[in-house]
Amino acid sequence: MTTIAQPTSDKIQILAHVQYDAPDALSPSTVAPDPLAQFRAWFKAVSTRGSVREPEAMTICTATAAGVPSARVVLLKQADARGFVFYTNYTSRKSRELTENPNAALAFYWREESRQVRVVGRAERVTREESEEYFHSRPRGSQVGAWASKQSTVVQDGEIQARAEKLKERFGAGEVPLPEFWGGWRIVPDEVEFWLGKPSRLHDRVVYTRVEGSSDDAPQWKVDRLAP
Structure with a gap:
């Protein structure tokens, strides 16, 4: 249960200090060379253990052409060699924003596993054939x-x-x-971070950054450890 204090009627203050203690470790030397492969490994492990009720739930952040952001939770439907796929109405707010500003960010939070995955990338529509297959x-x-x-x-x-x-x-x-106004988006990553919760907030963080000039179909990645 979250411990809170309410010093005034218009203020809530969170006093809990949750301690994370993931049993495994995370470093540039232990992860896969490709972030999509690393994500699939983590996702399969979390899904197999069944500790997280809906591991496919992810927050997607979009922004208008003027940079005004918005965020909501959607469901991942595919993680392939190119990126992360979800489906929606192409006239929705998120689709309108992705059309005028393809830059987007994703975040997965698997609290029960003390794990997070953060993605920064560019949106592209999936093919009509892919949307047909999923829709049916x-x-x-x-x-x-x-x-x-x-x-x-x-x-x-x-x-x-x-x-x-x-x-x-x-x-x-x-x-x-399949409606003409409905289909999939793929977020093609330029940056993917994996986070593993550790005691005293000394978390393990590993980030993949796409090497400039490498292609979306055969990307190269720089892998670094980040301070918690």
Whole structure:
């Protein structure tokens, strides 16, 4: 339980001092040479142990062309050799911001494992074929929901449910097609940091930085330890 003090009615002060103590160690000499390979290894380990309920949950930070940021939690759907993939409505706020400013950041926090992963990179749309494949793997209700929601727009109570019911009638028992306004984004990393919690806030931190000039398809990486 988090310990708090409330010295005034308009102030909350956090007094807890959680101590992390991950059993393993992290250093440039122990990680994989490629950050995507290292991420997949960590993700598989966390998922296999089952200690984290939703390890695919990640915070994505986007920004407008003027640099105004916004953040929200989405679900990772693929981590391949090129980057990190999630799916959304292409008219949503995050998609609009990624279109006008492709710079983005991701953060995974696996509290139960005392691990974090931080990513800085550039957004690109996945292919229509990739979006088709994923869309048709979703539950039918989620497919209809993608059509029903004009994401990030103001709606009235009951409006989405009414729209979904009409769409169910429209599609009947047939296949729900992929909407033109829906699909995937891939965050291609230029920087990936792995964080391992240690006592007294002396955490292990290792950062991969893409070597300038190396390609997205065959990147080269510089690996360093960071001070906690």
